[in-house]
Amino acid sequence: MSAVELNDVVKRYGALEVVHSVNLNVEQGEFVVLVGPSGCGKSTTLRMVAGLEEISGGTVSIGGRLVNRVAPKDRDVAMVFQNYALYPHLNVAENIAFGLRVRREKKDVIDAAVKEAAAILDLTPYLARKPADLSGGQRQRVAMGRAIVRKPQVFLFDEPLSNLDAKLRTQMRAEIKRLHKRMGVTSIYVTHDQIEAMTLADRIVVMNGGRVEQVGTPMELFLKPANAFVASFLGSPPMNLLRATVVSMDGEPKARIDAAGAETAILRLPKTSGTSLRADQRILVGLRPEHVAVGMDASADVQEIAATVDLFEPLGSEALLHTRISGQPIVAKIETPADVETLLQIGRLQIPVGRLHVFDAESGKAVNGHA
Missing domain, CATH: 3.40.50.300 (P-loop containing nucleotide triphosphate hydrolases)
Incomplete structure (x- = not known):
């Protein structure tokens, strides 16, 4: 009871x-x-x-x-x-x-x-x-x-x-x-x-x-x-949410990030979301700041993508790196590096595709199962 x-x-x-x-x-x-x-x-x-x-x-x-x-x-x-x-x-x-x-x-x-x-x-x-x-x-x-x-x-x-x-x-x-x-x-x-x-x-x-x-x-x-x-x-900082449109490339659904006065980026989407998406669907692509990587080697499940750095916030052992992809803001939560100046010159982020979340832009509902 x-x-x-x-x-x-x-x-x-x-x-x-x-x-x-x-x-x-x-x-x-x-x-x-x-x-x-x-x-x-x-x-x-x-x-x-x-x-x-x-x-x-x-x-x-x-x-x-x-x-x-x-x-x-x-x-x-x-x-x-x-x-x-x-x-x-x-x-x-x-x-x-x-x-x-x-x-x-x-x-x-x-x-x-x-x-x-x-x-x-x-x-x-x-x-x-x-x-x-x-x-x-x-x-x-x-x-x-x-x-x-x-x-x-x-x-x-x-x-x-x-x-x-x-x-x-x-x-x-x-x-x-x-x-x-x-x-x-x-x-x-x-x-x-x-x-x-x-x-x-x-x-x-x-x-x-x-x-x-x-x-x-x-x-x-x-x-x-x-x-x-x-x-x-839920989450501190909150999840990054990127506005995007579903496109089909090489037979797999991908996300074309809405460009805010910048070059358009294309993101691969998790395989779990494929059957739930349709071409030209408006979506939000979510990624936790702690899952955004900087300076690591790309692998089969990690996509490297162009980014520009806006701001660096040191929090002690951790730091927040404020960047932009296709003009949209995305925050990375990383270990505070010894060489901050080199970090600020980075031009690319590593995005773990398997950790991406996909939400329908109109209803806000999740359209993928994330493990």
Whole structure:
């Protein structure tokens, strides 16, 4: 039985439909991340699970129980918000214990639960402090502690790390992952940050425009995106997408890259895409930046192609090389070379044909199977 089940869930504000027939099964103990750009409906979907937004259509079940008309406090879920939602006049221990006091639990039960949560989250030294005396990361841990002591069926996280700086976000990601591994509670997590999604999730749900684009493990979505939106949303930097037209040369379909005031380039396409393409079809050819090679020997599955260099961005041990093929931008993620000046003079890139993705330009859907 799924811990959380959404069947054809819809949300409307008057005549405006913002979430369209979302279907999702979250298994017991699973960590599922809803990811997508601002306004895609991910937080609204989470709030419908929590009961903070009324469901306009479809059903939500938690632990096999239909909860469409169940009050938030009776759904046996605990929610961690972006803004911490701590009581400033209460200390850490009192904030963690607040939900248990509302439920009129016994004092010894409350004290034991607070001590356990504080130990898990390394908050024991701060139990007497007020929220104003804590860092952002410590405040978020207090909010998580308040959720932990309730021992819910489901944890719901609504962009909990958005207010933290980059270093704290990295630390808190690791803490949330360790917490889930230790407690094993079913969790649904909302973020617009694809790095958070990739590092935390057992499965990712990519949303766009109130619809689910694709559901799968992080590597399934990274290696086999269902459409150009998923391909370009996941990955840092995002996948390169080149506008092109299918042409037939030597009996095999190839891609003629649209030239933006430059010489037209012809790319071979993966054999897996051949039967799905037609002549003159408008397509997008996708390639991950980390799969673009520079200065290697061409082989049977590697095509060398003319390119011009626009910009070099050193990131430490790695670097981003911004180039253009037929006037269209393509980024390569490479090891930082010892001789940058020589690198900037390169006139060719090596493209691994077997790693190319092909998408229909009109629908955005993938038209090849990538291994």
